[in-house]
Amino acid sequence: MTEHSLWRFSRALHRAINDRHFRDIEALIDEDVEWALYGPIDMFPFLGARQGKDAVLEVIRQLADNFRVRRFDRESIMLGVDSAASMVRYSLTALDSNKPISLRVAQFAQFRAGKLVSMRVLIDTFDLVEQALGRAIHLPKMTSVG
Amino acid sequence: MTVESLNKQRVLHLLDAFAGGDVEAALACCTEDVDFLTHAPIDVLPHMVPRHGKAELREFWQTLWSRYSQVRYKAPRIVAEGEEVATYMHTYFRKRSNDRIVQFDMAVFYTFRGGLVAEIREIIDSYDLVQQVLEREIGPSIIGVRVD
Numbered sequence: 001m002t003e004h005s006l007w008r009f010s011r012a013l014h015r016a017i018n019d020r021h022f023r024d025i026e027a028l029i030d031e032d033v034e035w036a037l038y039g040p041i042d043m044f045p046f047l048g049a050r051q052g053k054d055a056v057l058e059v060i061r062q063l064a065d066n067f068r069v070r071r072f073d074r075e076s077i078m079l080g081v082d083s084a085a086s087m088v089r090y091s092l093t094a095l096d097s098n099k100p101i102s103l104r105v106a107q108f109a110q111f112r113a114g115k116l117v118s119m120r121v122l123i124d125t126f127d128l129v130e131q132a133l134g135r136a137i138h139l140p141k142m143t144s145v146g
Numbered sequence: 147m148t149v150e151s152l153n154k155q156r157v158l159h160l161l162d163a164f165a166g167g168d169v170e171a172a173l174a175c176c177t178e179d180v181d182f183l184t185h186a187p188i189d190v191l192p193h194m195v196p197r198h199g200k201a202e203l204r205e206f207w208q209t210l211w212s213r214y215s216q217v218r219y220k221a222p223r224i225v226a227e228g229e230e231v232a233t234y235m236h237t238y239f240r241k242r243s244n245d246r247i248v249q250f251d252m253a254v255f256y257t258f259r260g261g262l263v264a265e266i267r268e269i270i271d272s273y274d275l276v277q278q279v280l281e282r283e284i285g286p287s288i289i290g291v292r293v294d
Contacts, residue, residue, distance in 0.1 A: 038251060038271040038274070039271060039273060039274075040273050040274075042285070075267075076230060076232070076255050076257075076267070077227075078225045078226060078227035078230050078231070078232050079225075079227055080225045080226070080227070083223070083225050084225065085225035085232030085234070085253075085255075086232075087232075087253070087255055087267060087269065104185055104269060105269070106232075106234075106255070106269040108223045108225065108232070108234045108253070110223075120223065120251075122234075122251060122252065122253045122269045122270065122271055123269065123271070124185035124186065124269055124270065124272050125271050125272050125273035125274065126187045126190075126272035126273045126275075126276055127185065127187070127272065128273075129273055130187075136189070137187075137284060139187075139189075139190045139276065139280065139284060
């Protein structure tokens with residue numbers, strides 16, 4: 001049985017982020033890949049939408065510049081023929097402050113001929129911002145709208 | 147039909163029922179002890195607390211419909227395996243108060259038991275959601291200006 005493309009991609013991504021070894025991940029990304037990791041791009045420039053392999057590799061390099069993956073736990077995972085969806089709990093270290101950051105991330109990946117052609121990632125970004133700041137954001141409680 | 151195809155159809159049926167305003171039809175897709183969890187700032191959005199059981203989920207969905215007059219969704223990605231289905235959705239909620247649209251993407255993970263949804267887990271770009279609900283940038287709060 002052939003290994004699903006997600007597993008190869010996941011190993012290569014973590015190796016790129018933690019060891020700055022980018023050769024494996026380069027080989028697993030399609031030239032025309034679509035990538036979206038939504039969130040406040042003014043605070044985190046590596047968030048946002050990207051098109052093409054070079055742009056995505058630059059995002060991965062920025063992630064490697066900013067974070068180290070200490071641990072990850074897959075809470076849910078679904079594998080289709082050329083697709084995968086997962087909910088993963090990441091424990092990261094922010095390299096500039098050495099602060100721990102804990103994130104729950106939803107990932108939707110599509111592959112073609114073993115290469116990533118689409119990645120959509122969603123994060124609880126309000127929580128991410130509060131953890132990066134190291135304090136709560138004070139806002140009014142929305143009890144009648146929202 | 148595979149269990150995956152069937153469960154995808156069940157999820158789309160639930161979503162269509164909810165988007166059509168038929169909360170009871172959407173609840174009929176769920177187990178009595180359905181467990182719902184969305185990852186969102188409950189200090190700001192207190193109705194988005196975890197919900198356990200149909201009665202609590204009904205209250206949450208009715209709260210949403212009391213605040214929004216129209217709900218639409220597109221689900222460009224649906225992945226299923228066994229008793230689990232994951233959807234990546236573009237969602238649109240029209241506010242009753244001023245007709246403005248709150249538009250955000252969400253990931254929803256469903257777990258089935260006996261053909262019914264037993265667990266719902268959501269992840270939302272919550273920073274953007276809060277800004278749209280408040281109808282203001284929350285950057286000033288980050289630099290220490292309290293927003294009231």
